[in-house]
Structures are given as structure tokens and as C-alpha cells.
Amino acid sequence: MTTIIGITLKGIFRDRVFQGIMVTACAFVLIPGLATLSMRQVTELSLTLTLSLISFIMLMLSVFLGGTSLWKDIERRYTFSVLGLPLSRQGYLLGRFGGTALFLLLVAVVLGIAAGAVVAFTASVHPPDRPIVWGTVALCILFDVLKYILLIAVAFLISTVSTSFFLPVFGTIATFLAGGVTQQVYEYIHSPASKNLSPIMKQLATGLYYLLPNFSAFDLKVNAIYGLPVPANGLFLTVAYFVVYVGLLLSFSAAIFSRREMR
Amino acid sequence: MIKTASVTLIGLILYGILILPFTTYLHNKPFVEKLGYVPSVPAFKTIAADQKELVAASLVLKVLIYFGGLVEKSESQLAIPPDYMSMSRLLHGAVKLDPYNMDAYYFAQSFLTWDVKQYKLANDLLDYGMKYRTWDWCLPFFAGFNSAFFLKDYAAAAGYYQRAGELSGSDLSKLLAGRYMQESGQTELAIGYLSAMVKGEHNPALKKNYQIRLTAFQEAHRIEVARDHYRESRGAIPAMIGQLVSGGFLSPPPRDPYGGEFYLEGDGKVATTSKYAFAKVKNKSLKNAGDVNERH
Amino acid sequence: MNVIDITGLCKQFTGKRMTKVDALKGIDLKIAQGEIFGFLGPNGAGKSTTIKCLMGLIRPTAGTAAIMGEQIGSVASRAKIGFLPENPAFYDYLTAEEYLRFVGKTFKMPEALLTRRADETLKQLELWDARKRPMRGYSKGMVQRVGLAQTMIHDPDLYILDEPMSGLDPIGRALVKDIILDLKKRGKSVFFSTHITDDVEKVCDRVGVIVKGQLEALDSVENIVRQGIEGYMVQTRLSRGNHEALGGFAVARTNETFIEYFVPVAGFNEFMALAGQHSVEVTLVETKRKDLESFFLEIVGKGK
Ligand SMILES: Nc1ncnc2c1ncn2[C@@H]1O[C@H](COP(=O)(O)OP(=O)(O)OP(=O)(O)O)[C@@H](O)[C@H]1O
Numbered sequence: 040m041t042t043i044i045g046i047t048l049k050g051i052f053r054d055r056v057f058q059g060i061m062v063t064a065c066a067f068v069l070i071p072g073l074a075t076l077s078m079r080q081v082t083e084l085s086l087t088l089t090l091s092l093i094s095f096i097m098l099m100l101s102v103f104l105g106g107t108s109l110w111k112d113i114e115r116r117y118t119f120s121v122l123g124l125p126l127s128r129q130g131y132l133l134g135r136f137g138g139t140a141l142f143l144l145l146v147a148v149v150l151g152i153a154a155g156a157v158v159a160f161t162a163s164v165h166p167p168d169r170p171i172v173w174g175t176v177a178l179c180i181l182f183d184v185l186k187y188i189l190l191i192a193v194a195f196l197i198s199t200v201s202t203s204f205f206l207p208v209f210g211t212i213a214t215f216l217a218g219g220v221t222q223q224v225y226e227y228i229h230s231p232a233s234k235n236l237s238p239i240m241k242q243l244a245t246g247l248y249y250l251l252p253n254f255s256a257f258d259l260k261v262n263a264i265y266g267l268p269v270p271a272n273g274l275f276l277t278v279a280y281f282v283v284y285v286g287l288l289l290s291f292s293a294a295i296f297s298r299r300e301m302r
Numbered sequence: 303m304i305k306t307a308s309v310t311l312i313g314l315i316l317y318g319i320l321i322l323p324f325t326t327y328l329h330n331k332p333f334v335e336k337l338g339y340v341p342s343v344p345a346f347k348t349i350a351a352d353q354k355e356l357v358a359a360s361l362v363l364k365v366l367i368y369f370g371g372l373v374e375k376s377e378s379q380l381a382i383p384p385d386y387m388s389m390s391r392l393l394h395g396a397v398k399l400d401p402y403n404m405d406a407y408y409f410a411q412s413f414l415t416w417d418v419k420q421y422k423l424a425n426d427l428l429d430y431g432m433k434y435r436t437w438d439w440c441l442p443f444f445a446g447f448n449s450a451f452f453l454k455d456y457a458a459a460a461g462y463y464q465r466a467g468e469l470s471g472s473d474l475s476k477l478l479a480g481r482y483m484q485e486s487g488q489t490e491l492a493i494g495y496l497s498a499m500v501k502g503e504h505n506p507a508l509k510k511n512y513q514i515r516l517t518a519f520q521e522a523h524r525i526e527v528a529r530d531h532y533r534e535s536r537g538a539i540p541a542m543i544g545q546l547v548s549g550g551f552l553s554p555p556p557r558d559p560y561g562g563e564f565y566l567e568g569d570g571k572v573a574t575t576s577k578y579a580f581a582k583v584k585n586k587s588l589k590n591a592g593d594v595n596e597r598h
Numbered sequence: 599m600n601v602i603d604i605t606g607l608c609k610q611f612t613g614k615r616m617t618k619v620d621a622l623k624g625i626d627l628k629i630a631q632g633e634i635f636g637f638l639g640p641n642g643a644g645k646s647t648t649i650k651c652l653m654g655l656i657r658p659t660a661g662t663a664a665i666m667g668e669q670i671g672s673v674a675s676r677a678k679i680g681f682l683p684e685n686p687a688f689y690d691y692l693t694a695e696e697y698l699r700f701v702g703k704t705f706k707m708p709e710a711l712l713t714r715r716a717d718e719t720l721k722q723l724e725l726w727d728a729r730k731r732p733m734r735g736y737s738k739g740m741v742q743r744v745g746l747a748q749t750m751i752h753d754p755d756l757y758i759l760d761e762p763m764s765g766l767d768p769i770g771r772a773l774v775k776d777i778i779l780d781l782k783k784r785g786k787s788v789f790f791s792t793h794i795t796d797d798v799e800k801v802c803d804r805v806g807v808i809v810k811g812q813l814e815a816l817d818s819v820e821n822i823v824r825q826g827i828e829g830y831m832v833q834t835r836l837s838r839g840n841h842e843a844l845g846g847f848a849v850a851r852t853n854e855t856f857i858e859y860f861v862p863v864a865g866f867n868e869f870m871a872l873a874g875q876h877s878v879e880v881t882l883v884e885t886k887r888k889d890l891e892s893f894f895l896e897i898v899g900k901g902k
């Protein structure tokens with residue numbers, strides 16, 4: 040499995056993904072300038088922009104790396120040679136996943152440091168009303184990483200059943216969007232405003248709520264941007280949710296993938 | 303080879319012909335067309351996914367850049383009435399997405415009151431913001447000013463100023479002084495408020511806006527002081543500002559930066575024909591501007 | 599012990615719109631330790647399907663198979679074999695050297711041995727100069743050579759090769775034949791599929807012919823060659839003896855000095871006796887045998 044992780048990372052780096060990210064990350068340089076457009080929250084705006092840029096890069100990575108990893112191996116017939124080696128399918132899948140997740144973490148660390156530099160610079164020019172809580176910023180990026188790792192696991196699950204490129208990519212994007220609003224939808228259907236909704240719809244929505252990943256818990260952007268306190272037990276629950284949900288996704292993926300015909 | 307070269311050349315020429323009218327067209331496009339409406343906040347929330355703060359910030363920035371452009375134009379006497387309705391709608395949408403976004407409250411405060419006279423709407427928005435920005439003294443400071451100056455609700459104003467004072471420390475203690483909390487202190491209250499705004503403002507468009515208004519109030523205050531001197535020495539209120547100038551109480555003569563004429567009302571209150579706003583600026587009713595803001 | 603043990607292997611593919619293809623219809627096959635086995639068959643006969651089943655890439659619909667006593671599909675069944683897929687493709691962002699090291703690691707080779715074996719195999723397959731280039735830039739034959747190298751790096755006891763010669767130049771083919779013969783000398787087992795009967799005749803101990811998913815023939819190369827004797831070409835001098843007496847035998851060719859008869863195996867003794875009686879001078883006897891190619895063609899023809 041570690042060898043597969045190594046091969047995966049090597050592949051991502053050799054495909055110049057990292058260089059691509061670094062080019063995108065050049066946008067960081069523009070952020071202090073852009074943030075001065077704000078009237079009352081220059082530093083907050085620069086934090087918003089950096090965190091959003093990091094999120095965006097990670098979303099792209101998880102959709103495209105996560106969604107195409109297995110597809111590419113099957114499409115380019117690498118699976119015949121690699122799965123003929125004494126590797127278990129589960130180990131192979133987990134290695135692929137682990138490598139992709141590790142790369143995401145690496146990117147987040149590098150971008151996080153760059154973001155810190157950018158925000159510290161803006162804050163030194165335009166001191167914010169409230170001091171930046173760096174711990175919360177780091178936590179926000181970390182939970183963003185967790186969220187996108189979960190999304191990678193979703194992409195892998197879809198890849199194990201799909202033979203095409205589009206299904207994993209669009210399926211992952213759809214899951215991302217749906218996972219961001221399940222909480223809102225859930226709250227809506229449990230509010231008096233949804234009186235006129237048919238009970239079947241409500242039940243369907245509730246079912247989806249429990250089935251789909253819930254990404255809203257991972258979103259600490261507001262806390263990071265405005266230095267709001269983060270509840271510790273909420274973090275703990277979120278991490279536990281992450282572990283269980285990713286575990287489930289990966290075990291389903293492994294079960295499906297080990298049954299899949301390589302023909 | 304020659305064929306491709308000539309096709310490229312023709313393309314370049316066409317581009318050259320087209321690009322100028324095209325950019326002019328886009329430049330002159332009305333604001334609403336440029337931005338579109340915020341169709342519905344829940345829909346926006348869905349599309350914004352985990353980037354609500356970013357979307358909110360971009361909405362605010364759009365409004366801000368639009369407004370900045372208008373202020374520039376009005377300098378060269380090309381006063382286009384700002385579309386306050388859309389601006390308000392966008393800012394309300396922005397705080398729905400990110401209830402912490404200070405720019406939105408701040409900017410809404412800057413035009414909802416003086417220009418649009420939607421004091422109630424402004425204070426509702428500020429109340430909404432206070433639920434989230436619990437540490438911020440600015441919001442109660444604004445709300446207090448609105449209550450005292452515009453709504454003449456001195457009890458509510460005292461409550462807001464109390465809160466602002468607690469949050470900020472000592473800065474605002476002088477604003478809490480009782481003498482502001484009455485009809486006669488209005489001009490000084492406005493000057494105090496506007497001076498604070500001008501000092502804290504980085505955005506050139508808004509700073510200029512505040513500065514003009516501050517100058518107007520400072521002029522009004524000068525007239526008030528002269529009027530009081532006049533009353534002390536002559537025992538009666540002057541009927542016209544001209545009397546103050548000719549009597550040597552007011553020099554140089556007052557000038558309204560909004561282009562209006564100062565005059566004295568029957569009870570001696572200082573007023574201006576410009577109503578502290580540039581001519582041509584339509585004070586369109588904003589009755590529906592807060593529709594996106596379903597109350598919590 | 600048998601290194602490969604296949605019993606009743608069936609595979610049915612279900613394509614789009616529920617079309618069914620019976621690719622394997624009950625294959626029984628045992629390969630002994632140290633045997634070089636050639637798996638012959640026309641296109642679409644089921645050779646690759648059999649090999650994919652053995653490697654656990656696809657699951658058989660019925661039947662079982664074991665490799666060195668381990669059920670197929672398990673990691674253990676792949677632990678001691680070198681496998682070359684048909685038209686192989688390898689992570690093309692890696693260099694040949696890196697890929698060999700990766701393969702070696704999955705076989706848990708110790709580091710020092712891995713380095714030595716990687717160098718050896720790269721040299722043996724003439725990839726030494728290209729070893730530091732990504733495989734993206736390799737020609738088809740070079741990729742095939744990498745494929746062979748990665749089967750050999752850990753010196754397994756059993757080789758399963760799907761068309762090892764495809765895409766190779768004549769020098770490469772000769773090299774592969776030499777390699778297989780060398781493996782044979784060292785007591786290794788090789789199971790390989792091919793279309794080329796000549797390769798089989800030169801290196802194999804045993805050959806199986808699969809046609810439309812069924813094993814139509816399974817015999818040692820020696821037997822096939824021996825059974826392939828159809829008769830004899832007997833040349834006699836025209837000027838001597840009474841040729842009328844040999845009228846029962848088919849004349850294959852004549853010229854001014856000789857008559858050549860085709861004599862079936864069963865009639866050889868009778869022919870020679872008759873020739874002796876009628877003082878016909880036999881100048882040359884040549885065995886007439888079918889080669890493996892025609893043997894193969896015949897079996898395939900029968901299946902039709
Ligand atoms: N994935 C698949 N789906 C449906 N049918 C398949 C699939 N793979 C193979 N087949 C069918 O199974 C049969 C055997 O194919 P196989 O690839 O084993 O042939 P082969 O003997 O290797 O041929 P070749 O010499 O051309 O490599 C063929 O009829 C083929 O059409």
C-alpha cells in the first residue's frame with residue numbers, strides 16, 4: 040500500500056499538478072491589493088479571499104484527481120499490469136486514495152503557509168479591529184482538507200462503479216453541492232415554512248440528509264475570518280463524523296472494486 | 303500561408319473596429335444590467351456552496367465599485383442618480399450570506415439614511431448585524447445616531463449609545479452627553495458622527511462623500527453659532543442669513559457644498575435648499591428594497 | 599506438483615444489452631513443474647480470457663483453478679509468478695528502472711538484491727540506455743521488453759506470459775526464445791499464449807490448442823511431431839525394374855530418370871516388398887510429416 044501511495048504521489052507530481060497549483064497560487068499576490076477595496080474589513084477580506092482560493096484549488100484537486108485516478112488506470116490498462124502483482128485490490132484502492140489525500144494535505148500546508156504570509160502582510164498594513172486568531176485559521180484550513188478528503192472518498196466510490204470519466208467528475212461535483220446544502224434543506228423541512236410540502240418529499244429529503252455527506256460542519260471560514268471561537272465538542276464530533284463516513288465510503292469502494300472485472 | 307496571414311489580418315482589423323464601441327457599450331450599461339438582481343437569497347446560498355463569505359464580499363465590492371464610479375462622475379457634473387434600490391437589495395443579500403460582513407452594514411448605513419431616508423430599514427439591518435458582530439461598537443453607534451438624529455427616538459438612541467460605549471471603551475463618551483439627545487444638539491451630533499466617519503474611512507469615494515456632508519454641517523453649525531450671537535446681542539432671531547452676514551456675525555458667507563442655499567426657518571432652525579444632497583439625486587422610495595431581508 | 603491446475607473453467611461475458619459471449623466453455627488443464635507450455639489458438643479463442651482468470655483480473659463463471667496450490671484471485675496465488683499481460687501498459691510517467699523497482703518492492707525483494715536484479719534485467723533486455731527515460735517515450739517493442747523485464751526481476755518459479763513475442767523484432771523474438779530455454783534449463787515453468795506455431799515447436803514441451811473456448815488438443819510437442827508422419831516420399835529409378843507392379847501407389851512426380859511415389863505409413867512395408875520383388879531400385883526415402891502449423895490449422899478447421 041505504501042508503494043502505491045508513493046507511486047501515486049510521483050504520478051501527480053510528474054503530471055505537473057503541483058506546478059499548476061503554484062501558478063494558480065500566484066493569485067495570492069493580488070489579494071492584498073484586492074482586499075484594500077474593502078472599507079471596514081481589509082484583513083477580513085484578504086482572509087476570505089485566501090481561504091476561498093485554497094478551497095477552490097482543493098475542490099478542483101479532489102474532483103479531478105479523485106475522480107480520474109481509478110478511471111485513468113483502467114482506461115490506460117495500467118490495472119492489468121499492476122493488479123497482476125501480488126497486491127490486494129483493497130490495498131491498491133487505499134493506496135491510490137491515500138496518495139491523493141496526502142497530496143491534498145501537502146498542497147494545503149504549502150498554500151496555508153502562503154496564505155499566512157499574505158494575511159500577515161495585509162494585517163500589518165491595515166491592522167484589523169480584532170486580532171487574527173491564527174490557530175482558528177489553521178483549524179479552518181485543516182477542516183477544509185478533511186472535507187475535501189471526504190470528497191475524494193466520494194469520488195473514489197463513484198469511480199469504482201463507473202466506467203466513464205464523466206460520471207465520477209460530475210457525480211463528485213453534484214455531491215459537493217448537495218453536501219453543502221443538506222443542512223439547510225433539513226432545517227427548512229423541519230421548520231413551519233415547509234407546511235405545504237408533501238410528506239413523501241419530506242421523508243425523501245430526510246433520507247437524503249442522512250445519506251449524503253454533510254459538509255456544513257467542516258466550514259469554519261466564518262470563525263477564521265472574524266476570529267469567532269470554535270466549540271471544541273463540535274470539532275470532536277466533526278472529526279468523528281469524518282472518520283466514520285470516510286471509513287464507510289472506503290469500505291464500500293473496496294468491496295465494489297475487489298469484485299470488479301478487469302476486462 | 304498567405305491566406306492564413308490575410309485572414310488573421312482581417313480578424314485583427316475587425317477586432318480593432320469592434321473593441322471600442324464594445325467597451326463603451328459595456329461602460330455605459332446601467333448598473334442593474336451590469337450586475338443583475340440577486341434572484342433569491344436561498345438560491346444564492348445554495349450556489350455559493352462553501353464560499354458564502356466570498357460571494358458576500360463580491361456582492362459588496364460590486365456595489366462599492368459601482369458607487370465609486372458614480373462619485374467620480376458626479377465630480378465632473380455628470381450626476382447619475384444611483385440605483386439605491388438595487389444597492390440595498392444586494393447588501394441585504396450579502397449579509398444573508400455572511401452576517402458578519404462589516405462592509406455591507408457600513409455601506410448600507412452610509413446611504414440608507416442621508417440619501418434614501420429609510421431610517422427604519424437601516425436600523426433593522428443594524429439590529430440584525432448586532433446579533434452576530436457582538437463585539438463591534440460601530441453598529442450600535444450607527445443605530446444610536448440614526449435613532450437620535452433621524453428618528454428622534456432618544457430613548458432608543460441612549461440604549462444604543464450605551465452599548466457602543468461599553469464595547470468601545472471611552473471613545474464615545476462625549477457622544478453620550480445629554481446635550482446631543484435633544485433637538486438643539488442635532489447639528490453637533492451630526493458633526494461628531496461625521497467626523498468619526500471621515501477619520502475612520504479609507505475608501506476615497508466614501509471619504510469624499512462624508513467630507514462633503516461634514517463640511518455642510520460645519521457650515522450649518524457656523525450659522526447656528528452666528529444666529530445665537532445675533533440673538534444675544536439683538537434679542538431676536540434673524541429672519542434671513544443675509545442679516546447675519548451684513549451684521550458681521552458670519553464671515554465668510556456660508557456655502558453649501560451640495561450647491562443649495564442655506565436659509566433660516568421660522569423658528570430659527572438652519573436649513574438648506576439642497577436638503578444635504580446633490581441635486582438630481584432622486585430620493586426614490588425604497589419601500590421594497592428590504593424585501594430580500596426576511597426578518598428573523 | 600502442478601504449478602497450474604485448472605478444472606472446468608467457464609467464463610461468460612455479459613455485454614451491453616445483455617448479449618452473452620461464452621468465452622470459455624469448460625477448460626481442464628494442468629501444467630507440471632518445470633514445464634514449458636504453449637497455449638495456441640486463433641484470435642478470440644479465449645487465451646487471454648483464461649490468463650485473466652488465472653491472474654484474478656476477472657472471475658470465472660464456473661470452475662476453479664489454482665496456482666501452486668493457491669486458489670486464483672488470492673494475493674498468495676500471485677506471489678510467486680511473473681505475469682506479462684497482452685499489449686502491456688505501465689505507468690508511463692515512470693522510467694523503466696523506477697517501474698522495475700516498484701515491481702520488486704511489491705514482491706518484497708530486499709533492497710540490495712532489487713538493485714542488482716534491476717540492473718541485470720535491464721541489461722538483458724537491452725533497455726539499459728533507456729532506463730532513465732519515462733516510459734511515455736518508449737516504442738511498442740521497448741514497452742514489451744519492460745513487460746518481460748518486470749516478470750523476471752524477482753526470478754519467479756512460474757511465468758504466465760500473454761503473447762510475449764508480440765511487437766518484438768526478430769532479434770527480440772530470438773532473445774525471448776533464448777530466455778525461455780534458459781528458464782527451462784533452470785527448472786522454471788512457463789505458460790505462454792501465442793499464435794505463432796514456430797515459436798511453440800522450438801521451445802515448448804507441451805502444447806494446448808484452444809478454439810472457441812474449448813481445449814481441442816493437448817499433447818506433447820514430441821507426440822504431435824511423431825503422429826504428424828503421414829507417409830513417405832519414395833524415389834525410384836525409372837530405368838530399373840517393373841513399375842507396373844507399383845500401380846496401386848500414387849505417383850507424386852516423374853521426370854526422365856525418377857518416379858516419386860507417395861506411400862502412406864500403413865503401406866510402406868508392402869511397397870518395399872513389392873519393389874524388392876520387381877527389382878525396382880529405391881534411391882531415396884523421405885518422411886512426409888505435417889508441421890505444427892498444419893496440425894494447428896487442421897484442428898482449427900475441424901472446429902468450424
Ligand atoms: N470484455 C469482454 N466483453 C465481452 N466479450 C469479451 C470480452 N473480452 C473478451 N471477450 C470475448 O471472449 C472471447 C475470447 O477473447 P480473448 O481475448 O480471450 O481471445 P484471445 O484468444 O486472447 O484472442 P487474441 O489472439 O486475439 O488475443 C472473444 O470472443 C471475445 O469477443
Ligand SMILES: [Mg+2]
Pocket residue numbers: 645646647684760
Ligand atoms: Mg489475447
